[in-house]
Amino acid sequence: MDATTITLMITVSLFLGSLGVVAFIWGLKTGQFDDQEKMMQGVLFDGEEELNDAAKKERKKKESHDEAKKKDT
Amino acid sequence: MIEDGGKHFCCKGCQGVYHLLTEGGLESFYAKKGDTKLTPVAGSQQDLARFDLEGFAKKYVTQTENGFNEISLIIEHIHCAACVWLNEKILHQTEGIIEANINYTDYKAKIIWDPQKIKLSQIIEKIQAIGYDAYAYDPKVAEEKAQKTRRDYYIKMIVAIFATMNVMWLAIAKYFGFFSGMDKDIKFIISTAELVLATPTLFFSGWVFFRGAYFGLKNKIVNMDLLVASGALLIYLYSIYVLFSGIGETYFDSVTMIITFILVGKFLEVLSKKSAGDSLDSLRAHIPDEITVIKGGKEQLLSATEVQKGDLALLKAGDMAIVDGVITEGEASVDESNLTGESKPLFKQTGDRIISGSTCLDSTLTYRVSKDFKNSTLNSLTTLLEEAQNKKPRIEEYTNTLSRYFSATILTLALLTFAGWYLYSGVFEQSFVTAVAVIIIACPCALALATPVATLVGLGVSFKRGILFKEARHIETIAKAKTLLLDKTGTLTYGKPKVVKEQILKEFDRGILAALLADSKHPISKGVFEYLNAAPTQRLDNFKALEAKGLQASFEGKELIGGSKRFLQEMGYTINREFSSSHFIFGIDGEVAAVYELKDKLKEGVKQDLEKIKGYGVTPIMVTGDNAAVAARIAKAVGIEKYYSEQTPTQKADLVQSFHGGVIMAGDGINDSLALSRADIACVMGSGADVSIKVSDVVLLHDSIKNLQEAIGIGKTTYGFIKQNLWLSLLYNAVTIPLAVAGFVIPLVAALSMSLSSLLVVGNSMRIKLKWR
Structure with missing residues (x-):
């Protein structure tokens, strides 16, 4: 094995590994691991209904925030 | 059972919830909950109006950037994931609620809402309508x-x-x-x-x-x-x-x-x-933060801080007074056990003083406020406690000093090694590497790990047994204690009178007596009611609770009466017996039907556990507000040689301070709080008062002396292992540092052996688990 191959292999594997670490830290920082139970139970609530709910929730949140902004200006 | 459209309901409440869910298209809740059994929906005791008070808002509600309101709530009666789902769903469907997030683990909810569209009380009402209840809590900064x-x-x-x-x-x-x-x-x-x-x-x-x-x-x-x-x-x-x-x-x-x-x-x-705060929030017995005040002939709900001196306030049966005052109207039994530790209620009438922290038991009182909330007995006691808590000795300082000397010594040693080798060999590299090896090998990994790993294992073991150490250093303190001061009521005994002797003089239907006792809040009636273990079967007429005396009612033309000997004598009964303890006499139409004698019973296994505690080298001493005769009896029963009787809360606190060399204080009520805060380590029963849990260092969730004995035992074991760990790491350093100074160790080997010593310490700490399986 020559030096270039080794360099390449080490670089690629370290890069891939760090991707995982970065993703994990992002998850931590956005509070996705704050509630362990929710994560476990999440499997039970992933039907179509729940997806629609989540979308509705997001829309509602956005709308009320927009409304509040309008009032301010 | 109620039948409704082919479905069966246990009560009106559950039926109501079902209809509400069907209307909202949420029936899938019943499929989601699986086999989980739901408790029947009970009406909430909470007054909804309090949620809209200004004082309440000031305490719990925060503003978001967009001008919305935010509050943290604890939702009660949640059993499963489906419950969380239902609550979130209902809240999201409600107009004006912008965000609702419920934590699956501790059932804490964060709700953001638009105050212009919906009131907080309406939100709580929604939660209550589907059979849950919500309490606000302060998310501590x-x-x-x-x-x-x-x-x-x-x-x-x-x-x-x-x-x-x-x-x-x-x-x-x-x-x-x-x-x-x-x-x-x-x-x-x-x-x-x-x-x-x-x-x-x-x-x-x-x-x-x-x-x-x-x-x-x-x-x-x-x-x-x-x-x-x-x-x-x-x-x-x-x-x-x-x-x-x-x-x-x-x-x-x-x-x-x-x-x-x-x-x-x-x-x-x-x-x-990490403090045990999480679990404590839900344990908290709520000190009320609002008060009913009569202003201009009308009842008004004010927050505690808004009440002023001279206001007329109302104290309903079962409520706790939050400000001091003088009674202007009415008479009632008042339970002051929170403040004095005396378990028997006192009879109070017009002109008597009412102290904040006492609970009215059986009727409604009107009183004129003599001190506002800030100066009230309850509040000043709480403030006093908070101050006292900050004055505790910090033993960990000692370890810090040790490591300081250690670090300084090692750095000097490394420097000397470098200088010595450089002078001796004249090669910079070799001298430098040797000096570095000294630093690495002395690297206090094992020393740094010795305490935290052992305490963590100890904390985990005790948590499994329902013992919450609020801070890790308390393990060390409890292990070093020499004296254990025990409160009697609620700690050694149940704190509630229980029937010890029943004497039936005339046959009667137990359901009638149960009906008579059912609504009384007096501890003696409660004790008898519990003992009867019968459901109230009959409806009684003309029911009357005579404050601090007894109960009276009629049933099918017969007169029923229950209470103390004095009361029955007043009513024309002839009783020729003396009672040494609390008692309850039940009479029907002028004849005594039954006599119950009650005593505050000892908790199970107290004696054996105290023996074990003595085995740990801790001397148990009993302190109580009760009289000498009772104290002597209890002390003898549990095998305590030394006891102090008729102690006021302040005397208890002074007593705690008079002992040296590590004092554990175990108690449960507000009356113990001052003493608890002065002790080196304070253990509180989980069912204890809010204030005392706040000042405690260890909370015993199982309410038993066995728990206390385990806490001390685990503390001792853990501390023993900490010491072992420290010796291990010091020994390791003592052997390896000279080798490193002499230049026998290259940094690589130094790093390896350093890891090995850390593993040794971790492995050793795990043995705590084996010991307390």
């Missing part, structure tokens, strides 16, 4: 901060562990090359990769050590952080020099490993410091 620290450490640790894992396999390749030979360029590549991994570990993860060292130096203290930081930095810089000069070996793997190991130790320490 300190707790959030602690959580953030924990997360920061966690991220730093993850990065460090990732780097260490990768450095290890690179290092293995290099070690192989060490024996079988390796090309210079390949070695250079591997070392460069190690440098890439070591850099973030040292400067990102290891930043805490640099910061700690800096603050230490600023205060002219040489601490452990300085030792770690300087050691790691020196090796790092030397390795970079080696990498580019090509002479010698690089030690980037040591840098990452040192930082990671010590960081794990620090993280464990941060973790064990």
Whole structure:
């Protein structure tokens, strides 16, 4: 094995590994691991209904925030 | 059973919830909940109007950037994931609620709503309508901060562990090359990769050590952080020099490993410091924060801080007074056990003083407020306690001093080694490497891990048994204690009178007596009711509760009466007996039907547990507000030689201070709080009053002396292991440092043996678990 191959292999594997670490830290920082139970139970609530709910929730949140902004200006 | 459209309901409440859910299209809840059994919906005791009070809002509600309101609630009666789902769903469907998030683990909810569209009381009403209940809580700033620290450490640790894992396999390749030979360029590549991994570990993860060292130096203290930081930095810089000069070996793997190991130790320490606050929120007995005041002939709900001196306030049966005052109208039995520890209720009438913290038991009182909330007895007691708590001795200072000397010694030793070797051999490199080896091998990994790992294991073991240590250092304190002061009522005994003797003089239907007793809040009636264990079967007419005397009613034309001997004599009964203890006499139409004698019963197994506690070298002493005769009886029954009777809360506190060499105080009520706060370590029964839980160091969730005995036992074991760990690590240093100074150890081996010593300490700590299986 020559030096270039080794360099390449080490670089690629370290890069891939760090991707995982970065993703994990992002998850931590956005509070996705704050509630362990929710994560476990999440499997039970992933039907179509729940997806629609989540979308509705997001829309509602956005709308009320927009409304509040309008009032301010 | 109620039948409705082919479905069966146990009560109206459940039926109502079902219809509500069907209307909202949420029937799938019943499928989601699976086999979980729901408790029948009970009406809430909470007054909804309080949620809209200004004082309430000031205390709990915060504003978001967009002008919305935010509150943290604890939702009660949640059993399963489906319950959380239902609550979130209902709240999301409600107009005006912008966000509702419920934590699956501790059932705390964060709700953001638009105050212009919906009122908080309406939100709570929604939650109550589907059979749950909500309480507001104060999300403590300190707790959030602690959580953030924990997360920061966690991220730093993850990065460090990732780097260490990768450095290890690179290092293995290099070690192989060490024996079988390796090309210079390949070695250079591997070392460069190690440098890439070591850099973030040292400067990102290891930043805490640099910061700690800096603050230490600023205060002219040489601490452990300085030792770690300087050691790691020196090796790092030397390795970079080696990498580019090509002479010698690089030690980037040591840098990452040192930082990671010590960081794990620090993280464990941060973790064990996590206060038991989480579990306490739900335990909290709520001190009311509002009060009913009569203004202009009308009843009005005010928050506690708004009440002024001279206001007329109303105290309903079952309520706790939050301000002091003088009764202007009505008479009632008042329970002052919170303040005095006396379990028997007092009879109070017009003109008598009412002290805040006491509970009205059986009727409604009107009283004129004589002190506002800020100066009330209850509030000043609480403030006093908070102040007292900050004055506790900190034993951990000692360990810190030790490590300070240790660090200073090692750094000096390393410096001397370098100077000595340089003078002796004149080779800079060899002297430098030896000095670095000294620092690495002395790296106080094991020393730093010795305490936190053992305490963490100890905390975990005790948590499983329902013992919550609020802080890790309390383990050490409880282990060193020599004296145990015990409160009697509620700690050794149940604190509630229980029937010890029943004497039936005339046959009667127990259901009738149960009906008579059912609504009474008096502890004696409650004790008899519990003993009867019968459901009230009949409806009674003309029911009357005579304050502090007894109960009266009629049933099918017969007169029923129940109460004390004095009361029955007043009513024309002839009783020719003397009673030494509390009693309850039940009479029907002028004839005594039954006599019950009640006593505050001892908790089970108290004697055996106290024996064990004595075995730990702790002397139990009983302190009580009760009279000498009762105290002597109880003390003898449980095998306590020394006791103090007729103690007021302040006397108890003074007593605590008069003992030296580690005092444990165990109690449960507000009356013990002052004494608890003065003790070196305060153990509180989980069912205890809010204030006393606040000042406590250890909370015993199972309410038993067995729990207390285990707490002391686990404390002793854990402390023993901490000492063992410290000896192990010191021994390790004592053996290896001279070797390093003499130049027998290269930094690589030093790093390996350092890891080994850490593992030794961790493994040793795990033995605590074996001992307390």
